[in-house]
Amino acid sequence: MVIGATGHVGTYLVPRLVRAGYEVVAVSRGERTPYHDAPEWRSVERVTADREAEDAAGTFGARIAALQPDAVIDLICFTPGSARQLVNALRPTRPLLLHCGTIWVHGRTARLPVTEDEPRTAYGEYGTGKAAIEELLHRETLAGGVPSVVLHPGHISGPGWPVITPAGNLDPDVWRRLATGEPVALPALGLGVLHHVHADDVAQAFERALTRPAAIGQSFHVVAEQAMTCRGLAAGVAGWFGREPVLDLVDWPEFEKRAGAEHAGATREHVERSIAASIDRARAVLGYAPRYSSLDALRESVRWLAGHDQLDLDGTGL
Template sequence: MKIVVIGGSGHIGSFLVPRLVRAGHEVANISRGSRLPYVDVPEWQQVRQVTADRKHEEREGIFGDRVAELGADVVVDLLCFTLESATALVDRLRGETGHLLHCGSIWRYGVSLKLPLAEGRDFAEEPVDEYGIQKRDIARMLKDETAAGGLATTSIHPGHIVGPGWQPIGPLGNLDPGVWQTIASGQPLQVPGNGTELMHHVHADDVAQAFEKAILNRDAAAGEDFNIVAPSALTVRGYVSVAASWFGQEPRMEPVGWEEFRRTTPGESADISWAHLSRNHCVSIHKATSLIGYAPRYEPEQAVLESVQWLISNGQLDVPKLLT
């Protein structure tokens, strides 16, 4: 098939595009051309690169035309964040493209009420920020589009994406590299709450696998939305424990209240921690495994370890050598 990937040089696309090439598809990547893929493999030599600034072209009303003119059988949109943007692309591709796949997020769910979270079930409160609201609304629009007999669509909703080349969401639910230094040196780590809050990670290649499976199983995937995460989720305590073991340390945690945590943690990091931990997400992948054959290769700790190993090897994380 001829497949167009929008934003194929990012976290997911760096793994998805090579997968599609290896499967024999003709692939074009639409991006601003300002970033190299996170994974440099020979398959990229076979990819047609299309340079475009989506925001600018959407303002000019020409982005949908650019995508449609590529004549794709399948379009994978990894770079859409508003209902307006998603709707415009659907309207332009209706009747011209066989399948449109959208990248959503588990942040379409708000605070957990019942676990694991499942598609189409009232197991969580409404999303709590604009990003999550938009992802929820896009997913609903796409389902309605396909149900009404329009464009065949699928939305894929990853958890906290992990992979080589970028900082993972750490044991405190933020991106502070100092957390890893504290754990690696055996120092006590201040943990807000009681440490039982959940985070659900997923390796970027497992997300790429889900997109590929949805493309190959179009009839089963059309009109559906899928949660895509690792087979299990980590609590804060479990995350700290496994991370400490990588450095030959015992986990040392000092539970504190959120007010105390905010007093001792830089504002942005504290806000990111609250955003992740207050949701307390653990997500079901039953629908994806049963309908499209999703089979994640990575447990969350394996995915995070690969990321941490890359950061250390590339001089981006100043911690003692891993024992693992």
């Protein structure tokens, strides 16, 4: 059973599971189709559920448990209360539970690359919520309850949705400026670190975790082979268009003036963390082998945006 089946990761994961021979139940709100159509979806059982509303009513966990899954892959759990309700409902039958976390369970890091064993320094609602869920699931596993595995993706990228730019935000004009040779402002000397991952590589890790008993009770980073600095990403993107990037390395007040408060706030959240995550454990235990570099994942994303009239590159080819 895949909860949040038509989202970024589920779009790739569900067809993978069908090809691997699993019977798949796809749970979603039913408000959108997967980002990419695939023939495998025709053999998937669909269940429509509004998790937020059913969590509030106290019925979601029981509904999932009533379908008697052998394994549950939860891609859209964001609060400890939601996780607790699901775990309580699953405890009598103890299916394997795979949870999608985030590398933002790490906040400001002391050592790089950061490993899964580093103390959790998360801050902000999203990261702290995911860290609390991780702790809850590991306690449950150690107590002999529902066995769980937690996967922590980086900045999920791929065709079909806006992705984090080399400036550490979602401003689409960053792509255009790099494509056309216009100046791009970067704070912190452009040395902020971003760790992207293609959604299909995240799906690969979830698929592998289903058949690795040694993974139970552990957490794993799921990211590209290498993290990159903002200026390194900018250079790579500009290179797609045969250019060198024109970078304005500015202080934070100037960056906010140019980018606007919303985009500057997103950049600050990414740069202050600057997480470069180790995948050594995922390699060793899951056999995880990312196919996409950060730049590969971003190029596929930008090509899709440009091809679907969501990004104007001023006639520049990609």
